[in-house]
Amino acid sequence: xxxxxxxxxxxxxxxxxxxxxxxxxxxxxxxxxxxxxxxxxxxxxxxxxxxxxxxxxxxxxxxxxxxxxxxxxxxxxxxxxxxxxxxxxxxxxxxxxxxxxxxxxxxxxxxx
Numbered sequence: 001x002x003x004x005x006x007x008x009x010x011x012x013x014x015x016x017x018x019x020x021x022x023x024x025x026x027x028x029x030x031x032x033x034x035x036x037x038x039x040x041x042x043x044x045x046x047x048x049x050x051x052x053x054x055x056x057x058x059x060x061x062x063x064x065x066x067x068x069x070x071x072x073x074x075x076x077x078x079x080x081x082x083x084x085x086x087x088x089x090x091x092x093x094x095x096x097x098x099x100x101x102x103x104x105x106x107x108x109x110x111x112x
Contacts, residue, residue, distance in 0.1 A: 011035065
């Protein structure tokens with residue numbers, strides 16, 4: 001069941017539509033202006049990577065921009081990769097600490 005995206009030739013907006021049968025494509029209307037003159041466009045593609053893939057591709061020496069630090073999946077990434085590069089394995093205790101940091105629960109264990 002593909003979801004197609006269309007550009008409205010009247011207002012320029014992008015509209016998404018779930019098309020179950022080829023005949024349904026003729027019934028698609030712009031959600032903004034209800035126009036029927038639509039052109040199918042290529043949809044953006046998203047690729048999800050596992051943490052191990054992201055860790056393998058991560059360069060600890062490369063500078064990171066602000067967007068890197070806004071993604072909570074990156075918390076602990078540098079530490080995991082650097083420890084791996086040094087041949088040190090802290091086992092599940094490191095993973096547990098990183099998961100607490102990602103979820104914000106690490107603050108619960110601290111006396112503030």
